[in-house]
Amino acid sequence: MTSKIGIVGLGRMGANMARRLKDCSLTVSAVYDIHSATADALASELGALACRSLAEVTAASDVILTVVTDDQAMRAIFAATGDSLLTGAAGRTFINCATVSPAVHLEVEAATEKLGAHTLEGCMASSITQAREGSLYLMLGGKPQVFDSVRPILEKLSTNMRYVGGSGEAAKVKALVNMVMNSNTAALAEGLGLASAVGLDLTMIREVFSQTGAASRVLVTDGEDMQNRDHSCYFSASHAAKDSGIALDLARTAGLHLPVALATKAQYAKMVALGLGELDKSGIAELTFPGRGHASA
Amino acid sequence: MTSKIGIVGLGRMGANMARRLKDCSLTVSAVYDIHSATADALASELGALACRSLAEVTAASDVILTVVTDDQAMRAIFAATGDSLLTGAAGRTFINCATVSPAVHLEVEAATEKLGAHTLEGCMASSITQAREGSLYLMLGGKPQVFDSVRPILEKLSTNMRYVGGSGEAAKVKALVNMVMNSNTAALAEGLGLASAVGLDLTMIREVFSQTGAASRVLVTDGEDMQNRDHSCYFSASHAAKDSGIALDLARTAGLHLPVALATKAQYAKMVALGLGELDKSGIAELTFPGRGHASA
Numbered sequence: 001m002t003s004k005i006g007i008v009g010l011g012r013m014g015a016n017m018a019r020r021l022k023d024c025s026l027t028v029s030a031v032y033d034i035h036s037a038t039a040d041a042l043a044s045e046l047g048a049l050a051c052r053s054l055a056e057v058t059a060a061s062d063v064i065l066t067v068v069t070d071d072q073a074m075r076a077i078f079a080a081t082g083d084s085l086l087t088g089a090a091g092r093t094f095i096n097c098a099t100v101s102p103a104v105h106l107e108v109e110a111a112t113e114k115l116g117a118h119t120l121e122g123c124m125a126s127s128i129t130q131a132r133e134g135s136l137y138l139m140l141g142g143k144p145q146v147f148d149s150v151r152p153i154l155e156k157l158s159t160n161m162r163y164v165g166g167s168g169e170a171a172k173v174k175a176l177v178n179m180v181m182n183s184n185t186a187a188l189a190e191g192l193g194l195a196s197a198v199g200l201d202l203t204m205i206r207e208v209f210s211q212t213g214a215a216s217r218v219l220v221t222d223g224e225d226m227q228n229r230d231h232s233c234y235f236s237a238s239h240a241a242k243d244s245g246i247a248l249d250l251a252r253t254a255g256l257h258l259p260v261a262l263a264t265k266a267q268y269a270k271m272v273a274l275g276l277g278e279l280d281k282s283g284i285a286e287l288t289f290p291g292r293g294h295a296s297a
Numbered sequence: 298m299t300s301k302i303g304i305v306g307l308g309r310m311g312a313n314m315a316r317r318l319k320d321c322s323l324t325v326s327a328v329y330d331i332h333s334a335t336a337d338a339l340a341s342e343l344g345a346l347a348c349r350s351l352a353e354v355t356a357a358s359d360v361i362l363t364v365v366t367d368d369q370a371m372r373a374i375f376a377a378t379g380d381s382l383l384t385g386a387a388g389r390t391f392i393n394c395a396t397v398s399p400a401v402h403l404e405v406e407a408a409t410e411k412l413g414a415h416t417l418e419g420c421m422a423s424s425i426t427q428a429r430e431g432s433l434y435l436m437l438g439g440k441p442q443v444f445d446s447v448r449p450i451l452e453k454l455s456t457n458m459r460y461v462g463g464s465g466e467a468a469k470v471k472a473l474v475n476m477v478m479n480s481n482t483a484a485l486a487e488g489l490g491l492a493s494a495v496g497l498d499l500t501m502i503r504e505v506f507s508q509t510g511a512a513s514r515v516l517v518t519d520g521e522d523m524q525n526r527d528h529s530c531y532f533s534a535s536h537a538a539k540d541s542g543i544a545l546d547l548a549r550t551a552g553l554h555l556p557v558a559l560a561t562k563a564q565y566a567k568m569v570a571l572g573l574g575e576l577d578k579s580g581i582a583e584l585t586f587p588g589r590g591h592a593s594a
Contacts, residue, residue: 125508137508162501172492172495173492173505176491178510178511180484180485180511183483183487183557184481184484184511186480187477187481187484187557187558190476190553191476191477193555194476197547197553198469198547198551200466200469204461208422208461208474209474211422211434211457212514213475213515214474214478214514217511250494251494254495254587256491259483260480260484260564261484261487263557263560264557266556288553288554290551290553
């Protein structure tokens with residue numbers, strides 16, 4: 001039996017995952033976005049149903065991938081009342097790919113199980129290009145049998161999957177990955193900003209960093225962009241602020257003091273406050289380079 | 298002509314550089330350390346003169362490598378009065394390998410040139426093993442002709458040399474490398490500490506970090522040590538505090554606000570205050586892991 005797959009949340013990640021599944025000859029049955037024009041366009045591109053309500057997606061699909069922005073959006077699409085993916089959900093499987101708080105995954109799992117439906121977390125530690133190419137790094141959380149049931153679909157999206165445990169566990173891992181990534185990004189922006197301030201050649205500095213203890217993945221992905229002020233968005237500053245915030249909430253609950261993550265979160269929150277939240281995370285360099293308007297002691 | 302090489306400052310870096318030069322059949326003529334027993338032992342091992350004064354080192358050597366701890370120690374060995382490497386320095390070349398403030402390199406260069414001697418910065422971005430094996434990553438600062446004159450010696454110490462500019466420039470680069478490295482280390486310690494607090498498997502988390510945007514050189518060098526509390530010292534927390542401090546002094550002068558580096562410096566300063574300054578930089582995990590006695594909000 002071929003699953004009918006619905007997609008909710010058609011940002012660049014969700015839309016590219018839909019395109020990838022279609023490329024792999026899977027059945028993308030239904031798409032939904034709060035911006036109905038976005039849904040119409042993708043539905044037309046993929047030959048899917050452009051849904052005007054969440055309940056329609058559930059009705060038209062066996063497996064529903066959700067790729068929304070945050071806790072609030074996740075709670076909204078799984079609302080107990082009003083238009084909701086929960087309407088007629090019995091037998092459906094929801095794969096929730098947004099980076100949200102671990103507790104939200106547990107709430108959604110409880111709500112769906114009560115209706116005879118299933119959920120799985122599919123936390124993505126990759127970006128738009130990987131979504132399009134089916135090479136996402138995916139961390140899965142939920143019941144093992146749910147994971148097994150949708151594995152053929154996940155394998156089209158990911159070349160690198162890791163089942164990490166029960167619901168909420170993948171979200172914890174993802175929050176930690178992004179917390180560390182964001183701090184490394186903030187640290188890199190400080191290093192390059194200071195290099196610029198003291199008159200060092202930035203291309204040379206990046207090469208030296210790459211050979212030493214200052215090397216990092218974000219040096220490769222973001223270093224040149226920081227130098228060139230190319231902040232086209234792959235992972236936004238506002239998402240960075242949100243994800244460091246999720247991790248810091250976990251830390252607060254655990255009674256841990258994480259000052260570097262706090263300083264990083266404050267920088268990304270400052271970007272949002274300055275109207276720079278939709279820049280890529282590399283845009284944090286706008287706060288640390290002299291002469292870019294936002295760097296001052 | 299074979300240069301007679303003197304070594305001042307016989308910590309594990311200086312001692313291993315001396316051993317390496319001897320292995321390469323260069324002439325290690327004289328060694329000096331403020332702990333005279335240390336000098337005696339190494340002198341006996343290498344068949345060099347154990348000097349009781351700095352002036353003796355200068356007298357017995359053509360090229361003097363200095364590997365001292367900080368600005369104060371650098372100023373002391375090049376003092377204008379009292380026992381000093383400057384006594385009888387005409388014609389000598391000093392290669393100064395300590396991580397000190399850029400301004401100190403300029404002071405020392407001025408003082409030596411007045412006497413007809415030469416200086417070169419040889420900033421090392423590697424550790425003890427690389428010193429012993431002659432595979433240091435070396436950044437050189439100073440006059441190009443001075444660099445050329447001691448290049449045959451440097452090539453025995455380093456497989457990866459980079460001439461970065463005039464005196465003080467290599468110290469700037471080194472301060473930036475260590476500032477970013479220290480921040481990445483602090484960020485990693487927070488990520489692993491929080492992973493531990495929320496009950497995630499640390500070996501799994503390190504593997505996930507290595508595959509994602511959280512990857513860094515310090516994850517490779519320090520991640521497992523943080524997990525296992527193996528803080529045998531390669532690069533001490535007190536050095537980390539000092540080096541981030543040098544970089545932050547440059548930032549202050551430039552009018553830049555670098556909150557992540559500040560938070561990192563405060564963590565390493567806290568380690569020093571708690572008596573943990575001689576742990577390896579990985580020991581910062583003692584501040585972020587629950588149950589290790591120093592992690593609290």
